[in-house]
Amino acid sequence: MKPDAKLRVVIAEDEYLISQDVENKVSLAGYEPVALAANGKQALELIRKHKPDVTILDIQMPIMDGLEAARTIRDEFQIPVVLMTAYESPEFLAEAKKAGVGAYLVKPPDVYRLQRAVELAVARHDDLMEQRKLVQELRATVAKLEAAKEEIAELREIIPICSYCKDIRDDQGYWLRVEGYIEAHSNSTLSHGICPECMEKHFSKYSDRIKARLDPQKP
Structure with missing residues (x-):
């Protein structure tokens, strides 16, 4: 995404009035709400269609809840996720972290907290992507070193050579x-x-x- 472009956001919330409120606050925070979903399954479909920069999910939704949707987003789309909840607890935070959630909001969110949560989720996601890139580069380097080691080991073996022509x-x-x-x-x-x-x-x-x-x- 270009530095001066607005973050594009997909919102998933099953309660209509809260969904409208979150959409409005997303706009006030300077982001672009591109689609609204009523459950986690619909959110995944909209993410596939619109390819947003970040998604905001309610934790309790019918058909597919926010945590399950977040796990799929983590594995399939790899975009930042903000999870909304009516309350916070150590158990909730632990499950959200395992699901790949970058930040959370306690409902009803205000503009400042929403903006802070989105920025935190994006920053953590960028750090994670950079770490994965470094790990991939490290693995590639190790693979090259292992290949070179095998070549050297092969040359160190007993080599049958002709006593006359040296073939x-x-x-x-x-x-x-x-x-x-x-x-x-x-x-x-x-x-x-x-x-x-x-x-x-x-x-x-x-x-x-x-x-x-x-x-x-x-x-």
Whole structure:
């Protein structure tokens, strides 16, 4: 949602007069009420249709109560939830937290408390989403490290190598050049060069010319 846009709110309350009062106070708080529901099941349908930024649910509603609706919203829609109740208790708060509720209101709410509850629910929801993102990134990093660890462990195993041509036998019984085996079992790419001993052994007749080019001061 854009920073300057109004929060769009779906309200679920089975008592008509309270529903109208909450809708009015949502508007006075600076938000946009997009739909009214009479029960939790209808609230879910309206959330699917309108995709609001936050929802306000009464805890006691027919067909589906607010807690059950909040659990579905937590698992399916992942939007902030404010729960309305006629009274508060430790049991209610514990159940609301388990259901993914970000804040609660004691009815009848005033504009200030409604605004505060909505902002609190949105802030907690944003923090939760950020935590989930960090956990996913951490899991991805751990998976990469585990894969790298497996590659290193594989290269540490006893490797069958030909005593003459130095080819290596892989797990399927095929003989591969050393560079082909390493590239197939790691993220490494090999580059080729010539060591001084091999240069002297295989290219001795060119060695004087090469040395002269490298050090023109010597006769």
